[in-house]
Amino acid sequence: MAAGFIKLGYAVLYVNYRGSAGYGDDMVFSLLGNCGRFDVLDVQHCVAELVREGTVDKSKIVCFGGSHGGFLAAHLSGQFPDVYKAVMCRNPVTNIASMLGGSDIPDWSYVEAGYSDYSHKQVSTPEQLGKMLTDSPITLADHMRAPTMIVLGADDLRVPPQQGRELYKALKARNVPTRLYVYAENSHPLSKVDCEAEVFVNTCKWFNEHLQSNDI
Numbered sequence: 375m376a377a378g379f380i381k382l383g384y385a386v387l388y389v390n391y392r393g394s395a396g397y398g399d400d401m402v403f404s405l406l407g408n409c410g411r412f413d414v415l416d417v418q419h420c421v422a423e424l425v426r427e428g429t430v431d432k433s434k435i436v437c438f439g440g441s442h443g444g445f446l447a448a449h450l451s452g453q454f455p456d457v458y459k460a461v462m463c464r465n466p467v468t469n470i471a472s473m474l475g476g477s478d479i480p481d482w483s484y485v486e487a488g489y490s491d492y493s494h495k496q497v498s499t500p501e502q503l504g505k506m507l508t509d510s511p512i513t514l515a516d517h518m519r520a521p522t523m524i525v526l527g528a529d530d531l532r533v534p535p536q537q538g539r540e541l542y543k544a545l546k547a548r549n550v551p552t553r554l555y556v557y558a559e560n561s562h563p564l565s566k567v568d569c570e571a572e573v574f575v576n577t578c579k580w581f582n583e584h585l586q587s588n589d590i
Contacts, residue, residue, distance in 0.1 A: 375438075378574055385430055391416035391446075407488020409470075410509045413442075414449045421457065433459070436581045437520075440464030441533055441562065445511060448541060451522065452514025460584035462523045462577045465533045465562055468541040470506035474498065476534035515544040521551035523580045525573050527560035553580065
């Protein structure tokens with residue numbers, strides 16, 4: 375998708391934020407318990423630096439991501455509502471607490487919130503669920519203003535489609551321009567050829583529409 379955007383004239387920024395691989399275990403493990411903060415701030419710092427340098431037009435900044443990237447895109451939209459003019463989230467994590475019971479990797483919700491004691495036998499405590507919710511972008515719905523497109527795989531077992539639907543309903547209730555696409559017979563990667571092509575075309579149309587320009 376990034377190559378397609380570049381071909382259309384977009385500048386594309388990928389950030390190796392804290393929690394990513396490549397700089398040792400300390401960088402990876404520093405994110406645990408700090409999701410929605412360290413990763414988001416790292417991305418936003420890079421965006422702000424490009425604006426400061428004059429590399430990008432601050433009036434035409436959009437954001438897209440999938441899975442944890444969708445989590446980041448939603449967080450960025452909520453934490454920095456004046457920066458992003460349009461957003462696209464693919465199979466996004468929007469509520470870590472509600473994802474816990476439906477995902478095929480429930481331990482991920484614990485690790486994201488900084489807990490390492492997950493067991494299939496245990497019942498989550500109010501404290502644990504509260505931390506998961508606090509770290510989730512759904513809590514920022516009141517601050518989100520950017521038109522948001524949400525793309526879901528109907529058969530996703532990793533991040534259940536209900537995650538994206540939660541954000542969709544929250545934004546619709548707040549009159550934020552929002553569009554939801556659900557692709558049958560597609561799972562987390564949304565990798566079937568027809569689906570992948572349609573997602574790219576729809577994302578381009580969404581961004582162009584809300585940047586109010588057809589010649590980016």
